[in-house]
Structure formats: C-alpha cells, structure tokens
Amino acid sequence: MSGTTAGLADHLGWSITGVRIVFVLLTFLWGSGLLLYAWLWAFTPWEDAGPDAPATPSRRVPVAWILTGLSIVGLSTTFGLVATRGAAGPSYATTPAWWGVSLATTALAVGAGVWATFVDRPDPARGPRHALAVRIAVTGVLGVVLVLQLSTLQQGGLVSFAGALVLIGGIALVYSSTFVDKWRELSGERVRRIREEQRSEMAAHLHDSVLQTLALIQNRAGASTEVARIARAQERELRAWLYDGDAPADSDLATDLRDYAAALELDYPVRIEVVSAGTSTERASGEVAAAAREAMLNAARHAGGEVSVYIEGATDAVDVYVRDRGPGFDLDAVPDDRLGVRESILARMRRIGGAATVRPGVGGAGVEVHLRYEDAS
C-alpha cells in the first residue's frame, strides 16, 4: 500500500500479488506478517524517484488532523469524567470508564502523530511543518493525560503506573520517526562512503601500476623524445582525473599556467615544471597571465629542454619567474620588428603598472624572465 510490497517484489523478483498473498498468509500466523510489513516499511530506504516517476500521490483527507481532533474529544471526555467524579476525590482513576476513555485518547493521539510523521511525510502538500504541528498538538494531549494519570498515582497504584508508562511510550512512538530518519540517513551515508572507498582504492591501484609505468617510460626514453612527451601528457591527464576530481572551473594563475605548460610540452621538446607558492588572487584571464604565457612560449620555442616556472602570490603582489637553459639572447640585438618579448611581455607589464625584466640566467646559461605586479589597492 505504501509501496513496501512493490519494493519487496521488485527486490526479490516476485510478482506484487504474490508478495501480498504471502504477507496476508503470514498475518494469520499470530500477526507476524503485519509486524514484518511494518518493519520493512519503516526501514526500507526510499527508492530514488526517476525523473519520469509519477508525482507522489497526495491524500486529500487530513487523516492526522481527524485523529488529533478525535483525541481532543477524548481528552474533553476525560475532563468531563474528572468533573463529575471530582466531588468524590481523585478516585475516578480506578473506574473502567476512565480507563476506556484515556486509553482511546492515547491510541488516537499516538495514531495521529505516527500518521503525520510516517504516512504524510512524502506528501508534498504536507511538509515537515505539518508533521511538527500535529506532533505538538498530540504531545499536548498526551501530556495532559499523563499529568492527570500521574496526579492519581497514589490512588491508582500499580495500574496507574502502568498507564503512565503506556503514555510515555506513546510519546516516544510519536517521535520515533525522527530516529528512523536518522537511521536511513546513516545507511545512505555508509553507501556513499563505500563508493568513495572504492574510488580511492582504484586510484591507489592506478597509482601503483599505470603511473609508475608512465614514469618509467619517460625516464627510459629520455626527457625530450616524442615517447616521453606522450607518456608525460598521459601521466598528467591520469593524475588530474585521479586527484583533482572536482577542481573549480574558475582557475587561478597557477592552474592556468600549469595547463598551458602541459599544452606546450605536447608541441615542443620541453619539460616545464610549474611551482607555485602562496595564494594567487590574480585571475587567469589577466595581463600577468598573458605575459607569463608569452614568456613560457618563448622558452619552449627557443630554448627547449628544462624550463622552470615559479609563481609566488603574496597578498598584495604576484611574482612570476620563467627560466630556461637555452642559448639565451641579447634583448638589444632582437630586431624591432620582433614583437614577442618587447610588446607582449615588457610593454604589456608596463601598461598595467607592473614590471618585467629579462636577464641572462646565472652563469650565462639561458634566460630568466621576471614579472612583477603589485596590487594598487
């Protein structure tokens, strides 16, 4: 009825009718079918509804409120009883009429609470607010009955005590759905964790086998060969897939230059190591990034071999160093029509108020380009 038999039938591969018949038969065995049904219903996780699943049926009759109303009627009746017997002292607590009415009130109130929290919950028209309201009303009713019951504890003796226990149990039952919810949440959490564990196990396996092999290929093939370049690109891709699962789309300077280095390594016989420190607030679309890319392209095109890129982002400034170990060049000897260094690096940095220096590397080997941009604000 609430989809439990359907879910079970789906799970076991039986027909729904078959499952229902089994439940009905089991019910004749001292009601075990009913118990099993209730248990399954409470603890079976909700099946995720597909996009084309029909909307959850909405019951129009406010069953929970009708039950609540009836329980309030019952409560008034108990007050009536108390009033008529009031003259004779609190001995009303031992009469069967009192027992009948208070038990009925309790049952109705508990029924209302349970209905509201279990049955009405998936109903979009009655949200958690509705369940909360019913619960508060029901708790009020049960609380009043409980107070009446407790006030007669001395006269009623053991019977009254048992009654009070029943009432407390009822209140617990009304709130039990919260614990059931928690339980369902926990089991969902466990499933997610298991999936995550499987993923990291696979990552560890790939790390131990494929990445090692790719590293070995690079190192056996020699740094600048075609094979090594392809292996390096593959390694980079695999590593990105393994570890940077959910990288933000908005990339910062370091991420951008890393991607660019990867692209250059495919096109030129070069190995570019990008190191970054600090937090870079500089956006990848900025002029500093454009100048740095130009410097890296120059290094890849004219020097090749090993190129080091170091990005340091302080709170108010960013420094980028691009260093190669190629033959080097003399800036003054570069003809004026060659725009690369002069226009794309030096002038670009000057325009945004930064600074760029190009100098020969230490010991005369290669070129080091230093870009510096200080935040004016």
Added chain:
Amino acid sequence: MRVVARRSPEGGDPVSRVRVVIVDDHSIFRSGLRSDLDAGIEVAGEAADVAGAVEAIVREQPDVVLLDVHLPGAADAGVEATGGEAVIRRAAPDAPSTRFLALSVSDAAEDVVRVIRAGARGYITKGSSGAEVSRAVVAVADGDAVFSPRLAGFVLDAFGAVVGETADTSDELDRLSAREQEVMRLIARGYAYKEVAAELFISAKTVETHVSAVLRKLQLSSRYELTAWATERRLL
C-alpha cells in the same frame, strides 16, 4: 657533516662507491633504476616491501636507501603510515649511518612531508633521469638535503615566507630566516645549488648548510600548516 670515509666491501679504498639499497614494489622500476645509476653507485640490495626493506637495510648498512613513498606491508606500522615512513622508523635505529632519499611518482604533499619528517633527507620524482637520481644519491650520501623546486615552494608556503613571516633568530623552528627564504626561492625558481651560490655570492657549502637547516626545520617544526596544508595541496 660530510662523510669522509664510506664503508666499502673491499675496504681501504678512499674513493669507494656509494652503496645503495633500492626499495620499490615494482621490479621493473628497480631494474630500470639500477641500470640507469652512474658507475659510482653500487646497488647493494633491493627490496619490494616494508619487511624486506628493513631486513636488507639492516644487513647491508648502505650509505643511501632509495625509498618509494608508497609500499605494501605497512599495515602493522599504524593505520596512517605510508610504507616509506614505516621503513625509516623501523630501520633507522639499526642502521645509524644510513641516509634515506624518498622517491615518489605523484604523491600528495602529505605523504612526502611525512616521509621527510620521519627522517628522509629529501625526495625526488620518479620521472627524474638516472643522472639526476645519481646526483641526488651522492648529495644525500654526503649529508646534504635534496630539495626539489616543488618541495621548496611548499616549504615557502608552509613556513609563511610568502606572507612575510621571517625568523628573528636562526634557531627558530617555525619560520625561515631571510637567507633561508632567499635560498628556497631560488631553488623554487629552478636554480641548482651552484647557481644559488653564484646568485647570492656565497659558497656552495653555505647553500648546503642553509638547505640542511631548512630540512631540519621541516622535520622538527610543529607548525600546523606543515600537515594541514600538505593535506590540502598536492606536491607533485
């Protein structure tokens, strides 16, 4: 702390070869590395797991152990320990003159920093050429620390050098001195020790001293960023 005379199986040879033990769980990588190492380096043993590595190191007493960060068989050494860390913790007491150089393929900074804090003298990537590994082995055998540009960048970050934190005294463990920062910055920019020395007008020996001092801080400092940041960022 330059090692003047190394243990040598022949004995008495003053320029004896550096003896290494290679610990890696991939035989193909071990054999590749073995054939790539320079002639001046003698491979005294190999091991593929934690127990085998400890046994080989204690037996051979090598100058340097080339140690993979991730190794199988570390389960009994604690839940969190990577294999490399377990090897250092168990073998170091029984091989006092052995130095460890971590090798890693693409590990999280966390793992590399853990191995260094366990006592490794530096780390290099598995993509490094045989010549680079050989140079690093010799440097470590001589008592120097081996810092890759990435490790230098990480250190600058983790010790707050980027945001302007500077140690007032040289024995402060949680921050770098101004000179140490300069050295680390140049290494991060891809400078070799010799080039760092030329750039800063100091001797190569002084550069090594600074690098060793930084390594010591990396091993002993209790700065929480060392572990917290290493967890968040990947070194390689």
